Amino acid sequence: MKKFFQEFKTFAMRGNVLDMAIGVVVGAAFKAIVDSLVNDIISPVIGLFFATDFSAVVLTVRGVDIGIGSFLNAVINFVIVAFSLFVVVKATNAASALYKKKPEPPKAPTTKICPYCQTEIPIKATRCPHCTSELETES
Incomplete structure (x- = not known):
């Protein structure tokens, strides 16, 4: 049993696992910020056109409520997160290109x-x- 926990400790303390765990935590915090931006700022501004909170916009078909506003909030969240990640990856690639070793002649x-x-x-x-x-x- 002791060997099992030792192997688990070795696995958990590898660099890639720790980096991934930190990325998940930072990603969750970033998602909370984006959710707040969409739900508290963007959605109410769009909701001005519907005279209600945008996330409350529903389409009723045969007695079934379809939450169009909530779905569009999720789409807006996705677009903001995807664009932010694109910008971060692009900046990281540009920075790493500056420090790449130039091939020797x-x-x-x-x-x-x-x-x-x-x-x-x-x-x-x-x-x-x-x-x-x-x-x-x-x-």
């Missing part, structure tokens, strides 16, 4: 292959140290 070769014995030799060599063939100098 390819280095000039330091060796070449002897055309006679196919041995790797220094690029500045004029004679192969293995087969003693005289090499052509590149101009």
Whole structure:
């Protein structure tokens, strides 16, 4: 049983799990702010056109109430959260692009292959140290 809890502790304390847990908590807090924005500011302004609270707008079909206002509040919440996440991800990607390592230019070769014995030799060599063939100098 002790090993089980030790494995659970190792799993729970991994970086990804902790990051995800923090993200969920921050996301829940952000959702509360967006809900308040929509329910307390945007919905009443839109509700001015209906002369009632926008979330109270219902469509009655054959005695069944369909909460159009509540549904539209949820859609507005989604659009605001999605747009906010888009802005955050875009800013994060832009910031990480600034700190990305630029690729190093390819280095000039330091060796070449002897055309006679196919041995790797220094690029500045004029004679192969293995087969003693005289090499052509590149101009």
